[in-house]
Amino acid sequence: MLTPPTAGYALQPIGLIQSDFPDKFGVPRQPGLAPSARAILTLIAPYNDPLAVRGLETFSHLWLSFLFHHTPERWTPLVRPPRLGGNAKVGVFASRSPNRPNRLGLSLVELSAIETHGGVRLHLSGCDLVSGTPILDIKPYLPWLESRPEARAGLAPTAPPCLAVSFSASAEAVLATREDGASLRQLIHEVLAQDPRPAYRQGAEARIYGVRLRDVDVRFQAREDTQRVLLEVMEIV
Numbered sequence: 001m002l003t004p005p006t007a008g009y010a011l012q013p014i015g016l017i018q019s020d021f022p023d024k025f026g027v028p029r030q031p032g033l034a035p036s037a038r039a040i041l042t043l044i045a046p047y048n049d050p051l052a053v054r055g056l057e058t059f060s061h062l063w064l065s066f067l068f069h070h071t072p073e074r075w076t077p078l079v080r081p082p083r084l085g086g087n088a089k090v091g092v093f094a095s096r097s098p099n100r101p102n103r104l105g106l107s108l109v110e111l112s113a114i115e116t117h118g119g120v121r122l123h124l125s126g127c128d129l130v131s132g133t134p135i136l137d138i139k140p141y142l143p144w145l146e147s148r149p150e151a152r153a154g155l156a157p158t159a160p161p162c163l164a165v166s167f168s169a170s171a172e173a174v175l176a177t178r179e180d181g182a183s184l185r186q187l188i189h190e191v192l193a194q195d196p197r198p199a200y201r202q203g204a205e206a207r208i209y210g211v212r213l214r215d216v217d218v219r220f221q222a223r224e225d226t227q228r229v230l231l232e233v234m235e236i237v
Helices: 170-178 181-192
Strands: 013-019 038-043 062-066 104-115 121-125 134-140 163-166 208-213 216-224 231-234
Touching: 163 170, 163 181, 170 181, 170 231, 181 208, 181 216, 181 231
Parallel strands: 163 231
Antiparallel strands: 013 038, 013 134, 038 121, 062 104, 062 134, 104 121, 208 216, 216 231
């Protein structure tokens, strides 16, 4: 019989994330759902040696192992995935819930650029990581090995539906004054299209929600008719 070790394992962060997501509300539930979401991974000593990333520029995508640092240090064997409406339960190991025994996460991101002057910084896109996330490891993605189109996807067999997103005149006016207005607009669209509202939102269509993106607070509201759900950006402050 196998005997578990009597002592725990110590994990040392190798770097920290600075991203477009100051808060966890609104962060895409999976990587790649918001391709415009940018982040910078800054490696920390002693892992910020440029030798540690030699050759990494030849890869387009990376696996990041990280810690869900905003998740409480507790777990339950059953969780409520948003894909099932926030009501049905499945086992925690049959989900990607952040409420895991060791709070470990895995994210596939695109590598845009590498800086090695005055430290090591990796520029990333398509991220689903909140600012301050501790990164535990980096591995290059190998599509010939790790892409399995024939694999079964359980409770999430297809990509989530994208909702329509509109912008009020006042929101468009704010975007027009910003140097990053075009990229911020695209980011807002991608984040809201995934519907960041809680899965148990029944009857809350009239509520105004707020999500922090970059340095702004985006306030939006759902409007439903017989054909579709529309998320409207009401205000950007």
